[in-house]
Amino acid sequence: MSEKLVVIGNGMAGIRTVEELLKIDPLMYDITVFGAEPYGNYNRIMLSPVLAGEKTIDEIMLNDMQWYEDNKVTLHSGKEVTSIDRVNKKVVADDGTEESYDRLLIATGSDPFIIPVPGNDLDGVIAFRDIKDVDTMIEAAGEHKHAVVIGGGLLGLEAANGLMEQGMSVTVVHLMDKLMERQMDGPAAAMLKESLEERGLHFLMEAATESIIGKDRVEKVRFKDGSEIYADLVVMAVGIKPNIALAKEAGIHCERGIVVNDTLQTYDPSIYSVGECAQHRGIAYGLVAPLFEMAKVCANHLAKMGIGRYEGTMTSTKLKVTGIDLFSAGDFVGDESTDELVFQDKARGVYRKIVVKNNKIEGAVMYGDTIDGTWYFDLMRDGTDISEFRENLLFGQAHLGDSGHGDDNRVALMSDTTEICGCNGVTKGDIVIAINDNKLFTLDEVRAHTKASSSCGSCTGLVESIMSHTLGGDYSTAPHLKPMCGCTDKTHDDVREAINGGELTSVRSVMDTMEWKTEDGCSKCRPAVNYYLVCKHPDKNIDDNQSRFINERAHANIQGDGTYSVIPRMWGGMTTPQELRAVADAAEKFDLDTVHVTGGQRIGLYGVKKDDLPAIWKDLNDAGMVSGHAYGKALRTVKTCVGRDWCRFGTQDSTGIGIKLEQLSWGSWMPHKFKMAASGCPRNCAEATIKDYGVVCVDSGYELHVGGNGGIKVRATDLLCNVDTEEEVLEYSAAYMQMYREEAHYLERTAPWIERVGLNHVKEAIVDNEANRKELAERFKFGQTFMQDDPWEERAKGGESHEFTPLKVIG
């Protein structure tokens, strides 16, 4: 016999929680939902586009009646719960329906605030909250002319715009001197007002409503200054208040909302509450974004998994009026302790202001062009130090060297056929359709359905922009602290910290100790955990082959057709006639048509059958060549120029340095691939300034550059420091590599790692702190004593043979 879960409120928060619960355990509860409205669950934030005639009710329905049937959820629609009997654990609805519960979820949302003036109960005076209100407004627009919207906030402006689209003459009445004062500052609000006036809306600012006048139906609105305007319809949109009447009556502790803890539990342990009616850490959210996280945590606790805490959500707002883009988040007003970065171009209708405190973004407000809203919001949420790019911050992410997308970053203007995800061939249209058809709200859901941004991730910002554009800004951004993957709530840093404790020495023990939710982890977490273990314990033979991707397991890169590539190391890009002969012989012997000179100054052989790998490796070993680790999250190559031996501009022995760097570091496993280069002069022919670590020789010594990337997103290196001697070059590089190995998250290249932790952090640890630098370098070298065995040689001699031979050949 399943336990009984009763949900009061058939809205987005309640049903989202039920969905999350069904995902965890579909059989745990017998679920009953009460909804006051006679519909399934619909997307309330999309009522504005419905009013404006841009969407239909069907299009905003999230869960139709069939869904409740399919999931065996009993829905009492059109029934309002009137009391909760906590002693006997049952609820009673207005029609007398009773349901008993083991656990109760209150998701009653919020009520519109109706200002207490005479006449507020006349016919034609409504709020803007549900489908019924929208129906009333559309009906009124068919018969009447004059509409008055009281409230110049987000909701009021959306209602006003919708009514105007329906053909009414609309006046917005606002108590304050600027619109949306909770989301906009003065200049942005003024620009907003101007463009809404251009579209035909009328405004009465600083107008206090005194009464609403009419016999049966509303006829006029009168203000405190004595003036009056005609009105056939009055929409109150001055705010919302958490709907807590029911909870209060039942004696559940309420303040502004129903008070819940980090597990969304109320003061009655068998009663939970989510959404706009709940008050968490003093905040009752009036936006939809927080409920996705709330639902996830609440479902987890309802399912008695007992993990996961809700720790609040940072919210941002966007106005859902087609053609008007505005965005705001955080504290955009600022005070004497903050700096304001302001950009304004009235002619283009663009305004942005960013409030910065101690080089961190506190808030932002944007008008006209909001494409960078999600980026600023991410920087704010992550507390990123912006000092490195502060001078370009206002111009947006496209000005930070993201040559991949540049000015195409205008999702609103993009056609549906524009390719967004170049890895998986996903167009803007594909994403929009997936979001609408499958009712997606989170980045993870969009990734799962479309694969957009799930490979290299460089289009994540674009995908988020499309989501925000399609969903009207209310989509749920990823939580501040991202769990490693769906198998666990632990973050990369949590796992690393546990492993650094030293007790855990196997992937299995990490998953067991840290309470993984899946049996064996997955292809995301297992390779990461394995890397962290290998990094921590280089001296213990604990590498788990089954937790490695095929490329690292087979020590060759799998190709699209299932064959492999073989790329031997050419130290510092130098080779010999003997080596070239061995490569040529191998290509002929194993019938390989494709021989390619790679970007890392070596030669790749393509199309090798897996069974042939050990044999080809033996031939290359015999000629003195070893694995180039072109397949690994490891040191790849050190690119060089010929340096002062040949070049008339060469200042130092850059080729020699390159070879020494490669000898120092080959074989080391890293969080991601790691590329180096050494150039003999500032002409920089080896392109050292787009490498993870680059050395540029100058007449006085060596410049050391870090954190460059020439791939997904081009990023020039930051200058770490200058040094005088070769020994220092090697010591600094060892220390830098070890710091990256120990601190970066698995699959995080040095460029995003440095952007995340800040260059200063790296400088402090390596340049300013000699003792620490030497320790880091020593740890690197210690690890290397266990890593520098050629994996090809071992396998050419018969190691891991099961990897390279079929289990059986039939016929």
Added chain:
Amino acid sequence: MSDWIEVGQLNDIPKLGARVVKAPEGDIAVFRTADDKVFALADKCPHKGGQLSQGIVMGNKVACPLHDWKIELDAGTAVAPDEGCTASFPIKMEGETIMLSLTANEGCPNS
């Protein structure tokens, strides 16, 4: 169903790993889970033909090495929201010996 073929011993396959049986009809991937269950699938992801034998095994699923689709080891179906399936083949254990049938299970139209 009398065409059982002995293909090897349980310990020939690493835990959470796979090996390939080369058959005239095409390669078959034979998987071993953490709890020593053995499954066989056509070695072709329904997405773009990736070799499932080269993937990472987790629970009763394998992640394709090419694009990380997850495939159920028992039925060969892709885990939602991805759609598709790959042929699965009967396995029977006789003690530690793995017996494989080359007659695909019914249910997947791709087989």
